[in-house]
Structure formats: C-alpha cells, structure tokens
Amino acid sequence: MFNVIHQKLDSGSRLIMVPMSSLKSITALVLVNTGSRYEESTKLGAAHLLEHLVFKGTKNYPDGYKLSIALDSIGASSNAFTSKEYTGFYVTAASNHLEYCLKILKELVFFPLIRPHDVDSEKSVVIEEIKMYRDSPDDFISDEYEQAIYRGTSLEHPICGTIESVQRQSAASLREFLQKWYGLENITLVIAGDELELNKPDLLKNILKIFSEKDIAKTRSKNHVLNRANGHQQRRQKFxxxxxxxxxxxxxxxxxxxxxxxxxxxxxxxxxxxxxxxxxxxxxxxxxxxxxxxxxxxxxxxxxxxxxxxxxxxxxxxxxxxxxxxxxxxxxxxxxxxxxxxxxxxxxxxxxxxxxxxxxxxxxxxxxxxxxxxxxxxxxxxxxxxxxxxxxxxxxxxxxxxxxxxxxxxxxxxxxxxxxxxxxxxxxxxxxx
Missing domain, CATH: 3.30.830.10 (Metalloenzyme, LuxS/M16 peptidase-like)
Structure with missing residues (x-):
C-alpha cells in the first residue's frame, strides 16, 4: 500500500518515511522509547511533565510564545502525548515546510531549556490536569482500577503522576530523566505525507544534517537504551x-x-x-x-x-x-x-x-x-x-x-x-x- 523507507542511522536512531500520494501535507513525528512505567517510583509523572515543558522554551526558541509564532507562521499543528511505554512529539504542516518542521522537532526533543521557573509554573498546570481527571468519575475510577490491579508493578504508575510526586519534581530531576532516556538510540523519527517531498534526492542528507549525531551527542553524555524483548514464547507455552x-x-x-x-x-x-x-x-x-x-x-x-x-x-x-x-x-x-x-x-x-x-x-x-x-x-x-x-x-x-x-x-x-x-x-x- 505504501512504499515505506526504513533504515537505522549511524547514530542509532530509526528513520521511517512513508510517501503518500495526493497529499500536500506532512507529519514529522519523534517517538521516544520511554513512558510512565519506566519512571522511578519517587519521580512519578516525569515523562508527562517533561512532555509539557519542552513547549515552554528551547535553545533557539527561548520562550513558548516564540515557539508558537514559529509554528503559527507556517500554519502548523503541533502536539505531544505520553503513554505508559512511549512518548511522542509531532508537527503537521504543508509539505514545503518539512525541513523547518524537523528543526523544530529537534529543538523540542533535544534542546528544551527546562528552567526552574518554567518547571514551577508547569507543575501547577499538570496538578490542575490531575484534579480535572479526579473530578471526572469515569476517569477517576479508571485510574483507581489500574493502580489497584497492577499494584506492585510499573504499570500502576499513573501517567500524570500524583499531586505529591509532581510537586517533588525539579529542573534537575527532569534534566536527569531527559539525559537518561532521550538519547539518539532511543528515538524513532517518522515522516509521512507528500510523496513528492519525501522522494526528493537530497532529503536524507538534509535529515542527517539536521539530526547531527555530533550536535546532539554533546547534550547526552549517558543514556539508557530500552530493549523490550518481543515474543514471550517460553512463557506462552505454559500460560x-x-x-x-x-x-x-x-x-x-x-x-x-x-x-x-x-x-x-x-x-x-x-x-x-x-x-x-x-x-x-x-x-x-x-x-x-x-x-x-x-x-x-x-x-x-x-x-x-x-x-x-x-x-x-x-x-x-x-x-x-x-x-x-x-x-x-x-x-x-x-x-x-x-x-x-x-x-x-x-x-x-x-x-x-x-x-x-x-x-x-x-x-x-x-x-x-x-x-x-x-x-x-x-x-x-x-x-x-x-x-x-x-x-x-x-x-x-x-x-x-x-x-x-x-x-x-x-x-x-x-x-x-x-x-x-x-x-x-x-x-x-x-x-x-
């Protein structure tokens, strides 16, 4: 159905490109191989809070307003999401802005500023989000159900964390989480959309230039590579x-x-x-x-x-x-x-x-x-x-x-x-x- 281009880059990242006919738009998506179940029990909510914080300012867009201007000026849609096992950041825009979108994604994922005053302000926002879910009976009982049935395992971790665990987060703890999980080996970059744009001969070279291993490695002295074993054949034979x-x-x-x-x-x-x-x-x-x-x-x-x-x-x-x-x-x-x-x-x-x-x-x-x-x-x-x-x-x-x-x-x-x-x-x- 789609002629998918897939390769592992020298940096360890995975690149997936999906050319689509009759589209003049593209989506650039970065998936990070971590989520709430991989947080330390004393730092619940780190993955989700970090997902919020990247939009507060990056190296080249030092405040959220400048970042919003950069996205609005090309009519782009951008957002992020956190699950128990992965985190994602995406930008969708007209296809002629692909490289511009990739540069913004690079900023969000690899160069967020994570300043103490931004952490404090966004902690308040996330705490209100937690209260919103707790005020919704169906959301509340779903969270209570998961925390009870998965008690004692990492799946009991609520994605947003708790009010107490969010209050304990700091700029230092979030930088530590970023350092640990947001390395190139833990990243999958996906680009889907306009086949004319994705089939340009220089695109791969430009992607490699934007996501330069040398440039990004400076910010990641150590990172943890998550290797989930797929296929539990031995266990399946019994249970x-x-x-x-x-x-x-x-x-x-x-x-x-x-x-x-x-x-x-x-x-x-x-x-x-x-x-x-x-x-x-x-x-x-x-x-x-x-x-x-x-x-x-x-x-x-x-x-x-x-x-x-x-x-x-x-x-x-x-x-x-x-x-x-x-x-x-x-x-x-x-x-x-x-x-x-x-x-x-x-x-x-x-x-x-x-x-x-x-x-x-x-x-x-x-x-x-x-x-x-x-x-x-x-x-x-x-x-x-x-x-x-x-x-x-x-x-x-x-x-x-x-x-x-x-x-x-x-x-x-x-x-x-x-x-x-x-x-x-x-x-x-x-x-x-």
Missing amino acids: LTNNSLFSDEKLIKRQRPTEQAHVVLGWPALERDHPQRFALNLLSTIMGGNRSSRLFYTVREQANLAYYVYSDVDQYHDGGLLGVSAGLNLEKKEEGIKLITDEFMQLVDGTKPLSEAELKRAKDYLTGRIYLGLENSNSVARHYGLSHLLYGRIEHPQEVVEGINSVKLEQIEKLAKKLISAKEMRLAVVSPD
Whole structure:
C-alpha cells in the first residue's frame, strides 16, 4: 500500500518515511522509547511533565510564545502525548515546510531549556490536569482500577503522576530523566505525507544534517537504551496471560457523590505481540466495540441502564487487559453489572454463542477503521512509528487486515473460554455508597 523507507542511522536512531500520494501535507513525528512505567517510583509523572515543558522554551526558541509564532507562521499543528511505554512529539504542516518542521522537532526533543521557573509554573498546570481527571468519575475510577490491579508493578504508575510526586519534581530531576532516556538510540523519527517531498534526492542528507549525531551527542553524555524483548514464547507455552502483572485485588470500591455508578471490570489478557491478538480485538469489538455490539444493545438499548458502555483492550509488551467501562443507573447498578458479566459468561458457557454474522461485521468494522486512519499523514505516521517501536518491525496496515480476516469463529470462542471467568474478573465501582 505504501512504499515505506526504513533504515537505522549511524547514530542509532530509526528513520521511517512513508510517501503518500495526493497529499500536500506532512507529519514529522519523534517517538521516544520511554513512558510512565519506566519512571522511578519517587519521580512519578516525569515523562508527562517533561512532555509539557519542552513547549515552554528551547535553545533557539527561548520562550513558548516564540515557539508558537514559529509554528503559527507556517500554519502548523503541533502536539505531544505520553503513554505508559512511549512518548511522542509531532508537527503537521504543508509539505514545503518539512525541513523547518524537523528543526523544530529537534529543538523540542533535544534542546528544551527546562528552567526552574518554567518547571514551577508547569507543575501547577499538570496538578490542575490531575484534579480535572479526579473530578471526572469515569476517569477517576479508571485510574483507581489500574493502580489497584497492577499494584506492585510499573504499570500502576499513573501517567500524570500524583499531586505529591509532581510537586517533588525539579529542573534537575527532569534534566536527569531527559539525559537518561532521550538519547539518539532511543528515538524513532517518522515522516509521512507528500510523496513528492519525501522522494526528493537530497532529503536524507538534509535529515542527517539536521539530526547531527555530533550536535546532539554533546547534550547526552549517558543514556539508557530500552530493549523490550518481543515474543514471550517460553512463557506462552505454559500460560496464556501474564498474571504476575496483576495483584490479588478483585474488588475496588470508591465513594463519591456521583449521579451514576461508574464501573470498570475486566480480565487479564494478551500482550501486544501475541499471535492471538487479532482474535482478542475481534472479541472486544463484538462484545462492546461499537453501537451494534452486544453490550451496547443489551445494556443501553434494551435495558436502558447506561448512557455509555464499551469494551476495549489494553496491551503492553508483557501483558494486557480485556476491559469494560460503563456509567450505570445508580439505583440499578448491581443489575447493570450483572447484565454486563452475564453477556461474557453466556458467551463462554455457550448460552449465547458467537455467530458468523457478528464475526463478519466485526472484521468489516475493524478493517474500515484501519482504512479510514490512512487518510491523513498523522495517523499513518503513528501507525508505522508505533508498529516499529513496539513490535520491532514494520507492520503494514494490509498485514493487520489480513491478520483480522484470518481469524475463525472457533479461535475467538476458545480464547474467550481461556480468558473469561468469574474468578479472574477485577471490578471497580465509584458511587455514593
């Protein structure tokens, strides 16, 4: 579908270029191979706070206003994001500004100023962000759920950190985090968009000049290279899921003066690169992935117990979770929880087996969402960048579609029986009682 150009640079960075026809825009994306789960327990929130801080000023754009002018003057869109396992920074603009965008990205990733007064001001912003999430019952219970079920592992680290851990951050601690993780060997640079721009003969030479190893190495005397082992074949021979990631806590209850009971429940599931990952995503889609899913129809449309109800899959390099979230009628929350769990248990015991029509609809839905994501350079850059960063290889969208379409009904039913049980379910509820 795309003629992807991929190479490892002498500096240790990975470069991925994805020429796209009929586009006059580009997205330049830098992915850093670290996230909240790699933070020290006393410095939670460092990855996320650093992601904020780079926009406060860099070597050549010493304040946020000058940086905003640089981006606005070419009509660019720029942002950043932090997850548990990676961090990303991107600029999207008209394709004739590609090299300009690359220079800005270099500034953001390698030359942020991280001044004490900027740290203090941005700490206040992030603390308000944390309070915002805690004021949102569905966000609050999702965070509480993750911290409880992953207790004792690095996955319990909240991406934003805690108010206390953010308050403890300093310019020195953030520079230390930058020094440790933001080395060239931990960077993937992805450029997707206008094929005429990406096929210019001098582009690679200019990229190497902009991301000069000699220039950047001066700022990184030491850095930690994260090497996540993909494929846990030895463990998979004995166990389908990595239950060592999960605590024994099965019920998490929190009291808040809410108008609904916000619920999260789920089961340990597969790591990101597991051979059965396509079957897992189809199972989630059938159960609660869209408006025609079983949970949406039974819990919302038939029983009228919820406004939102959906299932999703969280996957990491060493484990995963099949989860359901719902906002339930307060007086009927027990009925709603039972209705949700019954849908899964009836699938497992064969009372409500999957149908070929459901499977086809789920396959077509996921395929359609994949192809819709190929219509803009930002989505394409993320797809290729994250597939290489997280899987260690280039995974084309067509390969994903083929993997989805290869799944048989029996595979999903067999997987569901192995994953879903009352014993392994974890449940979290926030409500007034």
